[in-house]
Amino acid sequence: MAKVLGISAHYHDAAAALLVDGELVVAIQQERLSRIKNDPGLPLDAADACLAYAGVRGEALDAVVFYERPFDKLERVMVNLMRNLPRTWRQFPRAMASQLGDKIWVLDQLAEAFGQPRANVRCFAHHQCHAASAHFVSRFEDSAVLVVDGVGEHSSTTLWHGQGAQLRALCSIEFPHSLGLLYAALTAWLGFAVNEGEYKVMGLAAWGRPGHAGLRERFERLIRLHDDGSYELGLDYFAHMSDAELGFGPKLEALLGPRRPPGLAWALEGERDQHYADVAATLQQVIEDALLGLARKAKALTGSPNLCLAGGVALNSLANARLAREGGFEAVFVQPAAGDAGGALGAAILAALELGDPRPTPMLSAALGLPVDIERAWAVARELELPVRRVDDPASAAAELIAADKIVAHVRGRFEWGPRALGQRSILASAAARETRERINRLIKQREPFRPFAPAVLEPRIGEYFDGQANDMTPFMTTVLPARADRSDALGAVTHEDGSSRVQTVSPAGAPELHELLVALERGGHAPLVLNTSLNGPGEPIVASSEDALGFFLRHAVDAMMIEDLVIERPA
Amino acid sequence: MSLTVALARMLNPLVWRSPARSADKLHGFALAEHGSMLDLRLAARLTPSPTRAAAYLRHADDETRHAQMFGKRARQLAREAGLARGHAVWEPIRADSEQLFVGLGELDFLAFVHVGEARAIEQFLVYVAYFQAQGRERDASLLTTILVDEHRHADYTRALLFELADSEAAARRALRRVRRWEAWRTWLRAGRFLAERVYMVAMLLVYLLAAPLGLLVRWARPLTRGWRDA
Numbered sequence: 001m002a003k004v005l006g007i008s009a010h011y012h013d014a015a016a017a018l019l020v021d022g023e024l025v026v027a028i029q030q031e032r033l034s035r036i037k038n039d040p041g042l043p044l045d046a047a048d049a050c051l052a053y054a055g056v057r058g059e060a061l062d063a064v065v066f067y068e069r070p071f072d073k074l075e076r077v078m079v080n081l082m083r084n085l086p087r088t089w090r091q092f093p094r095a096m097a098s099q100l101g102d103k104i105w106v107l108d109q110l111a112e113a114f115g116q117p118r119a120n121v122r123c124f125a126h127h128q129c130h131a132a133s134a135h136f137v138s139r140f141e142d143s144a145v146l147v148v149d150g151v152g153e154h155s156s157t158t159l160w161h162g163q164g165a166q167l168r169a170l171c172s173i174e175f176p177h178s179l180g181l182l183y184a185a186l187t188a189w190l191g192f193a194v195n196e197g198e199y200k201v202m203g204l205a206a207w208g209r210p211g212h213a214g215l216r217e218r219f220e221r222l223i224r225l226h227d228d229g230s231y232e233l234g235l236d237y238f239a240h241m242s243d244a245e246l247g248f249g250p251k252l253e254a255l256l257g258p259r260r261p262p263g264l265a266w267a268l269e270g271e272r273d274q275h276y277a278d279v280a281a282t283l284q285q286v287i288e289d290a291l292l293g294l295a296r297k298a299k300a301l302t303g304s305p306n307l308c309l310a311g312g313v314a315l316n317s318l319a320n321a322r323l324a325r326e327g328g329f330e331a332v333f334v335q336p337a338a339g340d341a342g343g344a345l346g347a348a349i350l351a352a353l354e355l356g357d358p359r360p361t362p363m364l365s366a367a368l369g370l371p372v373d374i375e376r377a378w379a380v381a382r383e384l385e386l387p388v389r390r391v392d393d394p395a396s397a398a399a400e401l402i403a404a405d406k407i408v409a410h411v412r413g414r415f416e417w418g419p420r421a422l423g424q425r426s427i428l429a430s431a432a433a434r435e436t437r438e439r440i441n442r443l444i445k446q447r448e449p450f451r452p453f454a455p456a457v458l459e460p461r462i463g464e465y466f467d468g469q470a471n472d473m474t475p476f477m478t479t480v481l482p483a484r485a486d487r488s489d490a491l492g493a494v495t496h497e498d499g500s501s502r503v504q505t506v507s508p509a510g511a512p513e514l515h516e517l518l519v520a521l522e523r524g525g526h527a528p529l530v531l532n533t534s535l536n537g538p539g540e541p542i543v544a545s546s547e548d549a550l551g552f553f554l555r556h557a558v559d560a561m562m563i564e565d566l567v568i569e570r571p572a
Numbered sequence: 573m574s575l576t577v578a579l580a581r582m583l584n585p586l587v588w589r590s591p592a593r594s595a596d597k598l599h600g601f602a603l604a605e606h607g608s609m610l611d612l613r614l615a616a617r618l619t620p621s622p623t624r625a626a627a628y629l630r631h632a633d634d635e636t637r638h639a640q641m642f643g644k645r646a647r648q649l650a651r652e653a654g655l656a657r658g659h660a661v662w663e664p665i666r667a668d669s670e671q672l673f674v675g676l677g678e679l680d681f682l683a684f685v686h687v688g689e690a691r692a693i694e695q696f697l698v699y700v701a702y703f704q705a706q707g708r709e710r711d712a713s714l715l716t717t718i719l720v721d722e723h724r725h726a727d728y729t730r731a732l733l734f735e736l737a738d739s740e741a742a743a744r745r746a747l748r749r750v751r752r753w754e755a756w757r758t759w760l761r762a763g764r765f766l767a768e769r770v771y772m773v774a775m776l777l778v779y780l781l782a783a784p785l786g787l788l789v790r791w792a793r794p795l796t797r798g799w800r801d802a
């Protein structure tokens with residue numbers, strides 16, 4: 001019976017997760033507290049908040065676990081710097097400073113921060129943590145686990161076999177061959193920020209023609225897919241061995257054309273931007289084909305009926321949907337924090353299992369963060385002279401606002417784990433009208449025109465609006481389903497260019513407050529369906545505290561905000 | 573005339589000499605405003621007083637707006653100057669938070685913010701005069717608009733500081749303390765700047781000395797491809 005704190009940090013998206021007696025009690029990404037998007041810094045605030053939430057003192061922890069082996073990582077970085085002499089001369093001083101100045105001391109820093117003897121601070125391999133964060137919180141007794149990201153210590157792709165409380169490594173593909181780094185290079189080439197713009201690339205893909213004008217053949221020089229499921233990058237086209245920032249070299253620009261200038265407005269009707277969309281679409285297709293090959297290999301090695309995915313690439317909901325359709329598995333599961341934040345969870349589980357705790361029960365909800373302090377919200381809202389009032393039935397109040405075509409900021413329950421807002425910190429609105437989407441974009445999000453908004457639907461009603469069933473991924477929005485063409489009346493604001501929707505199915509266990517709201521909508525004679533987008537301004541982390549929420553309300557023209565049973569309506 | 577004012581006056585022609593320079597400088601302001609927004613949001617969450625939380629939130633909202641205004645103007649100027657697309661001006665405005673509220677405590681945090689706002693007012697006034705003399709109405713009016721808010725910020729932080737301190741003397745002590753602390757920080761930064769240069773040179777030497785290792789590594793640790801069994 002142990003109390004175990006898992007930590008991920010230093011690359012991107014730092015996080016902390018706390019397990020008590022084998023159960024996940026609380027998990028928080030550092031960015032939600034520091035308010036710095038994808039904050040990679042050592043997540044001491046997030047860890048302290050986890051401990052405070054659970055009422056556990058740092059000294060009372062049985063283990064603190066890091067999601068990576070610092071010295072293995074150092075070795076890979078050093079070997080790579082040396083191998084790529086003299087191209088790495090620019091990177092060398094910076095890499096050495098960050099490795100030797102900070103990163104290799106992380107275990108000592110953690111021991112000191114939580115008052116732990118150094119022996120209680122341990123670490124597991126990066127990909128092992130990813131794999132653990134997927135299999136052990138899935139509902140599967142037996143699963144094939146596929147981990148695909150940029151790179152951990154050495155591996156960029158690994159296969160595992162999860163059986164009950166066991167996780168066995170099968171095989172790996174090593175850096176510098178990496179699907180994550182291929183995706184990152186193309187993200188940068190398209191003019192988006194790496195580790196942040198990947199969703200934009202996926203959204204853009206729907207507007208392009210995969211393989212148009214020989215693009216697929218050109219991509220074969222970038223990446224070759226082998227029959228055994230492995231793949232190989234055309235390393236000459238990339239620069240991730242010598243330039244951590246950009247990731248692609250001049251040869252790639254010669255192959256695909258000049259990179260798109262960052263920040264330029266999009267005009268998809270024009271030929272130039274159509275080309276960028278075609279490249280995004282081809283990339284999406286290649287990534288999906290590569291993942292299907294890896295899944296085939298995983299199936300052959302494990303014979304398991306189930307597949308778990310983890311690593312940054314597993315956040316590609318389009319690809320996950322294709323794996324679910326064509327991967328040959330009965331069920332596919334992707335944990336909501338599939339990226340590096342999830343490593344904190346996996347690390348904690350691995351240590352808890354070693355300390356004799358049972359495997360955690362399946363993860364049903366991503367509401368693993370902190371709740372808001374209602375009294376504080378009330379007091380600060382009053383000080384801000386906002387028209388705040390209390391209601392008896394917040395779900396009905398929110399439903400009425402949405403039915404009246406209001407855009408509602410919805411702050412109820414504990415904030416989400418992972419990059420998706422799942423109703424606890426969401427902007428909600430009617431899903432029917434296309435204009436709603438334009439309004440949200442104009443007033444708040446300022447998104448590129450090609451990025452979709454997602455719907456949330458009452459789980460039992462999913463078949464009435466979408467072609468498909470609820471599955472292990474739909475509660476967490478890690479997959480997509482096709483929207484039913486005959487229901488376009490109800491889905492105008494939430495259907496993507498290619499007819500898909502990144503739909504969230506809502507159940508009482510997954511998102512109780514949003515569930516009540518959808519039930520109230522249905523009771524009022526409306527479709528049990530809302531547009532659901534994250535509660536944040538452009539470039540900001542999703543809202544966490546009541547102060548963040550009120551700050552958002554000051555800045556962005558949503559029509560109303562619900563904070564638990566408080567309602568603030570903007571005077572017309 | 574304070575040192576701030578004298579320096580600002582002296583450097584005016586240099587800092588604002590071209591659209592490219594001006595874009596750089598305004599982008600720097602945008603980052604500073606963004607950083608101060610982060611600190612104020614954090615302060616709003618951590619202060620025990622709902623009244624002060626509300627004040628910090630309003631202030632943070634102003635700074636967000638300022639960051640956007642400076643950023644927008646910086647990009648306009650960058651366009652005029654034809655600054656390369658890779659330039660920092662084109663990137664999203666993203667600053668780091670120093671978590672000053674945590675580091676300094678609320679009293680010194682207020683003193684720090686007050687001192688910063690007062691200095692910004694002094695500088696902005698000098699810039700406005702310069703812009704007006706140069707006929708750069710657009711930049712002058714941008715700063716004049718923002719100055720209205722900065723005056724409010726300087727006033728309320730001073731009022732809160734004196735309210736929160738046990739005595740007037742304690743408030744003044746806090747002001748002196750953060751001025752000293754800031755001077756010390758500037759000194760450390762200058763030191764670090766220098767140390768970083770020295771470090772770079774040293775590391776490049778190490779790199780040159782390590783060159784033979786490069787060949788060894790290529791031989792001893794060849795790249796792998798395809799599957800590797802666990």
Ligand SMILES: [Fe+2]
Pocket residue numbers: 126130149150151152311312339340
């Ligand atoms: Fe990873």
Ligand SMILES: [Fe+2]
Pocket residue numbers: 605634635638718722
């Ligand atoms: Fe400002």
Ligand SMILES: [Fe+2]
Pocket residue numbers: 635689721722725
């Ligand atoms: Fe200010």
